[in-house]
Amino acid sequence: MSDSTAIAHGTAEAHHEHPPYQRHHFETIAQQNDATNFAMWLFLLTEIMFFGGLFTAYLIYRNWYYPAFVQGSHQLQIGWGTANTAVLITSSFTMAMGVWSAEMRKKGALVLCLVLTFTLGLVFLGIKTIEYSEKIEKHHVPGFHYSVQSFVDPASDPEVYNEYHDKPLALDMARHTELYFFLYFAMTGMHALHMIIGIAILGFMIFRARAGAYTTGHVTFVENFGLYWHFVDIVWIFLFPLLYLINRHPLAH
Amino acid sequence: MAHDIPHEQHFHDPANVTNPEHAEHHIVLPLEYSFVFGTLLLCTALTVFAATRDLGVFNPIVALAIACFKGVIVILFFMHVKYQSNLIKMTVGAGFFTFLVLITMTLSDYISRAWGLW
Structure with missing residues (x-):
């Protein structure tokens, strides 16, 4: 930092009193909050574009290789998907309650809400792990070891076959199930990465909240983290029907 | 250089302090959050149920409509956009x-x- 800026800061500091959490380049705390909130939304818009690319790819390939996408989605278990949707929605609710607790300066309630959100985030990832490991066992992870067995010969996969009675796919269409699983892993994987980052930040916040950090009137961090967490929830709200519920009415075939 | 600026200019510029885009901080109450939470869970059940019915071309349309509705209420209430x-x-x-x-x-x-x- 050059001398002149240091002096400028020193001079201005004498003129305006502000709470310790107000950054000096903001005139008022309201201005700081507005600016931070606006910036957070701009970041979330870039996230919409990021996931948007994946959603667009999904839309086009699903349109082209619909039978492959239907049979690929039959490999996912609705029970796990629905449970995870409920877990994530509940974690969004506990996060929203966390923001309220911070606003009302309730330290104990805030810590409890953050811990619940943290735990539900881990439960979500745990369920995702169970689902992923099943895909690994059945060689449904795109790559050298990918197997089209369940799609060229559905009867060889009795668990899914008994429920949906899928007709065998021709080899060229069956190979496109790999695209479905590629998008499945890319989209749920990027979503899970966002969850992992969120859970790490939650851990940090629990630590700070216990020290009384967010319950003294300055709730911006909790509020903006809440925005991030709800955004991740919204992504899942779309992933769930698009990946799990493509065609679940077998009698209609 | 900064220290050559007359000291009045370091003081608040009123135009900088008043933000015409400022909305008062609104605290959303737990009851409102609970209603949204309940609606989201109901919609999840509804979308799973709708997927088991044969609605023809309307299956994905219904699924996306429910997802959009869920997304919108999360944005409006959980993310406070309604009060921004x-x-x-x-x-x-x-x-x-x-x-x-x-x-x-x-x-x-x-x-x-x-x-x-x-």
């Missing part, structure tokens, strides 16, 4: 609008290249 300034509302709206423009343009390209074969 017009600037934030416009920003959020502009983001989704731009996303829809990109999707529309990409799809119109794919559709028009192999006319009738989509």
